[in-house]
Amino acid sequence: MRLTVRKTYVEAKAPVRVAFGTIAGLETVEVRAEQDGQVGRGEACPMSIYGQSAEASVREIAAIAPAIEGGEVDRAGLQRAMPPGAARNAIDCALWDLEAKLGGRSAWALAGLEAPPSIPSDVTIGILPPDETARAAAAIADAAMVKLKLGSDHDLDCVRAVRSVLPSVPLFVDVNAGWTLERLNRAAPALAEAGVFMIEQPLPPEEDDRLGGYEGAVPLCADESCHTRADLDRLAGLYAFINIKLDKTGGLTEALALAEAAKARGFRLMAGCMLGTGVAMAPAYMVASLCEIVDLDAPLVVRDPADAALRHDGRALHLFGPELWG
Structure with a gap:
């Protein structure tokens, strides 16, 4: 087997403002695993909020590559040889893709999952002034x-702006760890009145224990707070949902195990993503097939249509073919 890695930049159609900054595009890392004339691909999007960078991920991949190429580390061994994160995700998904191609089976068959022809997915509105939020909502x-x-x-004004033009569309909010407990408790009644069905990551992960003082009725979802199965014990009783992202779990292998373990613990499941091309979205689609909430709208966000690859028609994602991945 031969492993190669490259960095690329995925540009967004327009900058998206979130609580921790504005995203105009992000560097991604692609791994190619080649064997017997077949090529498996995996893509990751390292995020600085997790202490990651594309440069560091490339170094991590280069360090483990000789052991993988020499047959000392396989996909199962990779889970022990590397910590969860973007670098492991790129390798893990490349190995899934290669295994499917070498065996002449789909990744769905390898995982024992059914492949739905489409999956409803959300559309995201970034942080904007209330009047612009209303116009963005009208466009979707x-x-x-x-x-x-x-x-x-102007958070609550923006929620009301969405509801003024989309009174009945299912709506949830994502705070990206930008609030305090006090602000959460103040906002929760108005969010409930507006029919918001879930609040994603209201507090920084290091303040999770403060959520014992949450007084609202709107369920909470752990994103930045939940990476792998190791996080579930401390999140129990604080969050109703967990958001599963391959760049947090370190690949599809742990993502599927996390979904199973979380469901057994009574958590409700959400699938999310960073910015990326279809090579990253395809394995995320597999995770999404197990989830109640799907936040995989990157194909709508990326500027280059060739990067989108996996089709999102504004309401749903549509099943990818083996020419893309798996």
Whole structure:
């Protein structure tokens, strides 16, 4: 086997503001695993909020590559040889893709999953002034679900702006760890009145224990707070949902194990993503097939249509073929 890695930049159609900054594009890392004329690909999007960078991920991949190429580390061994994160995700997904191609079976068959022809997915509205939020909501009137980013001084006005034009579309909000407990408790009644069905990551992960003082009725979802199965014990009783992202779990292998373990613990499941191309979205689609909430709208966000690859029609994602991945 031969492993190669490269960095690339995925540009967004327009900058998206979130609580921790504005995203105009992100560097991604792609791994190619080649054997017997077949090529498996995996892509990761390292994020600085997790202490990751594309450069560091490339170094991590280069360090483990000789052991993988020499047959000392396989996909199962990779889970022990590397910590969870973007670098392991790129390798893990490349090995899934290669295994499927070498065996002449789909990744779905390898995972023992059914492949749905489409999966409803949300459309995201970034942090904008309330009047611009209303216009953005009007432009996605056909969305199956809307995610609204919060973290400004006008959060509740923006929620009301969405509801003024989309009174009945399922709506949840994502705070990206930008609030305090006090602000969460103040906002929760108004969010409930607006029909917001879930609040994603209201507090920084290091303040999770403060959520014992949450007084609202709207369920909470752990994103930045939940990476792998090791996090579930401390999140129990504080969050109703967990958001599963391959760049946090360190690949599809742990993501599927996390989904199973979390469901057994009574958590409700959400699938999410960073910015990336179809090579990253395809294995995330597999995770999404197990989830109640799907936040995989990157194909709508990326500027280059060739990067989108996996089709999102504004309401749903549509099943990818083996020419893309798996």
